[in-house]
Amino acid sequence: MLLKKYVKTRRKLKILLLLAIVALLVITIIVLGSSGRNAAIELLLDERFIARAYRPGDQPQVAEKPPPVAVALLQPQRENGVIVPEKYDEQKIKERIIQSKIDLMKQQQQRDHEAEQSSRTTLDVVISAVHIFYTAPVPWYKSKKPPPPPAEHPNDVPLTTPRPVRILNTAFYPALGLYKPSASLLGQHFENIRSCGIGVLILNFSGGKPAEAALLHQILELAPQHNLSVTFELSVAGNQSVEFVRQQLQEIATYTSLAGFYKVWSQSRGVSLPVLYVSNAYKLSESLGRLLCRSPSLVEPDGLRRILDALFIGHIRLKSHADVLRRLCFDGFYSKLPSNGAVFASTWKNWSYLKSFALSYKMLFVPTVGPGFAERNKFPRHGDIQRHRSNGRYYGVAWRTAILNHVGFINIASYNNWPDGSQIEEVVPRAGFLDYNPGSRTKYLDLTAHWVGNFLKTRQEAAAAASPASPPNCYELLNGTIC
DSSP states (O other), rough: HHHHHHOSSHHHHHHHHHHHHHHHHHHHHHHEEEEEEHHHHHHHHHHHHHHHHHHOTTTOOOOOOOOHHHHTTTEEEEEEEEEEOOOOOOOHHHHHHHHHHHHHHHHHHHHHHHHHHOOOOOOOSSSEEEEEEESSSOOOEEEEEOOOOOOSSTTOOOOSSSOOEEEOOOOOTTTTOOOOOOOHHHHHHHHHHHHHTEEEEEEEOOOOOOHHHHHHHHHHHHGGGGGGGGEEEOOSSSOHHHHHHHHHHHHHHHHHSTBBBEEEEEETEEEEEEEEEEEEESSSSSSHHHHTTTHHHHHHHHHHHHOOOOOOOOEOOHHHHHHHHHTTTSSSEOOOOOOTTTTTOOOOEOOOOHHOOOOOOOEEEOOESSBBBBBSSSOOOSOOOOOOOOGGGGHHHHHHHHHHHSSEEEESSSSSOOGGGGOOOOOOOOOTBBBSSSSSTTHHHHHHHHHHHHHHHHHHHHHSSOOOSOOOOOOOOOOOOOO
């Protein structure tokens, strides 16, 4: 009604609508102009922020001078009339972020390692009655022959033979990497072994290789510097002939005169004798075993003890093997395999019988303890002998059983036998490998020091409780003495 009152003609109505449209256009232009200026200021602030955030770290920060005109800084670059976006190297930014994370992880690992070293369990004394198997060099890889390619025709013969593939042969990953023996590395290993209270290293001896002879001489020179001794384990698995054993004993006799070779005092013989382990000794024949007996060996010219008179400790697996070694004139026997229940000799509940048998015939029984067994094979070479570490409980039960049987010597398998997964050396967590979690990477070094201390304490208590009227038996003698 109001519109009809003041606008009585169609012409006046059109003029009024035109004025309204013009007013709306003017208002729109004013609003857009003010918002564009604010947007330019915001873009300018964004550009300055981006320039500060993504400035390379190696360039010094220089105070930026504000541009005279905001439009000049926001003006895009063009090539052939096409706007070229600014360069943004996402790969470099990711690399910088990843590198910073790696640096932080290395610093954290270094702090953790220093804390572990400061809180490690160590012993100030060294016990020569505790021996440990030491591997040098460690066979990190094994060769696996790949299957031949399938033939297109049944009668086709493959023209080429596939090359063997090298596969990493360890279920754990060492903290020192896949190392090779060196003077500094051996010194670090020997210091770890000495801090556990272990006094004797057991090295595998195959003989005949100049490189192996040089390494053995190096170890025998370094070991006494860390208050350690060295003995050998001779393997007769591949050759049980008299000529082979005689040749090996002749080579070993050249090492026994060195200061680092392990010897014990024999009360019955009145002389210091070297100790020698013999792997697979139960495979030796009766004729060869008679040459180890003291009476004929010291009289007959072909007696083996004329070449090297030592305390021979033989490896057994079955119950009957103990009697075999008795007839072969061995001075004792050891179980070697740290896998409970795998064979008779490695089963913990049978150690009491083996100790009684050895004591009856004035022999030595040396049980072998280990933290576990983890071969990295789908089909282990010894059957089902894998043993989980159970966070150190498996290791503890083996030690307690050996200590309660009051044995005179204990050997540990092993310090660094990585292919068998029985090592106590430090490890680091790594994808695809086992580790010592939960716990530090020196867990089994600490546990070894703990149990060696308990073993020493038990032996000292047994020697103190022995009656002075009755002489101590072969397992109660201390200070490297046997019957």
